[in-house]
């Protein structure tokens with residue numbers, strides 16, 4: 001089981017190594033843009049109480065990039081390997097468990113998500129942000145990567161075309177990018193919208209990463225929500241992978 | 246080796262496989278012959294657990310096939326119709342991935358990979374990304390990959406489709422040499438001569454149903470030994486005869502240019518369905 005999971009992960013890493021340069025460059029673009037525009041451009045002189053806007057927005061940007069990187073890692077690669085190159089067949093016909101296949105893919109998504117998060121953390125220090133990093137910060141980050149990698153896997157296994165895949169991203173991932181408190185506090189919404197936004201996982205990634213980074217209390221509820229999302233999406237991932245044809 | 250009973254696979258409007266019953270015996274080369282859309286690939290996909298049957302049962306070596314049944318997967322090698330190789334990886338990396346998936350010990354894996362790459366004549370291109378391979382090279386690599394875990398049964402879906410005649414013959418030789426090591430082969434094809442020259446037994450499929458089954462000779466005997474082709478405007482009429490004398494008598498009564506030849510599996514197919522395999 002562990003060997004099989006590693007095999008699936010190994011293959012993703014072989015592919016990643018081959019396009020490492022473009023992957024590396026690609027991982028930097030959007031975080032840098034966010035940091036430049038929101039951190040520096042918009043927020044240079046805004047103070048949020050005692051914290052600077054830069055310190056406020058960096059955890060949000062980390063959540064956002066972790067989501068995008070992990071979701072795309074599993075979503076795009078599995079979608080293409082299922083519908084276009086058919087390489088998924090090789091894994092389905094191999095004597096490995098569905099669980100290994102799902103976990104191997106999710107871990108490779110987590111790896112990419114963590115990788116781009118680390119890049120932002122490094123950059124944000126260069127931009128002069130002050131973050132309070134501890135083990136719980138990485139736990140939230142890992143849960144974020146895990147759940148969005150699982151979401152990408154589920155989407156890739158159920159859609160029937162590349163168009164459907166990008167439609168899914170437009171209707172699910174894109175709204176979260178802007179709504180989920182990555183750039184401002186969700187409390188500013190009218191109550192109904194706030195309740196809706198509270199149900200989305202990225203909100204809780206942003207909330208918990210921010211609470212830890214700014215040292216404003218332990219985000220127990222958000223961590224539990226993230227863990228619940230991760231568990232449910234993982235189970236769903238097993239189910240759809242078992243059923244996929 | 247393979248037992249299929251009452252197998253059905255329905256998609257929304259199509260009955261891709263419709264009550265299929267057949268068995269493949271150990272040590273034989275069995276060919277499923279049929280036109281496009283006959284249900285050959287669907288049958289193969291069910292055998293390799295890539296698709297689930299709507300009804301019916303499939304047993305390989307006495308165990309029912311399902312995605313959870315991992316022992317069966319160890320015993321079969323699969324060459325699918327689509328080129329499902331990793332195009333960004335090299336030939337050797339593709340092989341290594343397969344070896345790891347089938348948990349072949351490192352030492353044995355390395356030796357087998359080199360041996361098989363040599364067997365399909367790809368040693369020199371082993372470190373080239375597969376995306377730059379020709380169709381024939383990809384097919385050969387897929388065959389080598391399917392053999393890596395030493396399966397006793399090989400399933401090949403149209404192993405020679407789209408290849409030029411020379412490469413096709415090489416792949417036939419490959420299949421024969423595997424079979425001489427008592428590896429059972431189930432292959433699908435829509436090439437008449439592939440079924441006729443390569444396979445010990447042939448099942449003819451049409452619209453999801455098995456319409457004939459037997460050795461090529463048995464099948465041909467059913468229609469008659471000789472065929473007289475008579476051109477008629479833009480079409481050709483076929484007249485089947487039991488013996489040489491009858492064919493000659495029929496031919497000599499004709500005014501036009503005619504062709505007398507031995508019957509082939511195409512004639513069997515036409516006889517059974519009223520259309521050609523290629524149509």
Ligand SMILES: Nc1ncnc2c1ncn2[C@@H]1O[C@H](COP(=O)(O)OP(=O)(O)OP(=O)(O)O)[C@@H](O)[C@H]1O
Pocket residue numbers: 256257259260261262279280281282283284285286287288326435
């Ligand atoms: N995923 C699918 N969804 C809907 N219909 C399908 C699907 N796969 C196959 N079919 C239908 O099932 C029938 C049998 O297809 P199949 O691919 O098994 O034929 P085949 O004998 O392999 O043909 P070919 O020689 O073209 O490879 C066809 O009518 C096809 O349209």
Ligand SMILES: [Mg+2]
Pocket residue numbers: 285286287326402403
């Ligand atoms: Mg086919």
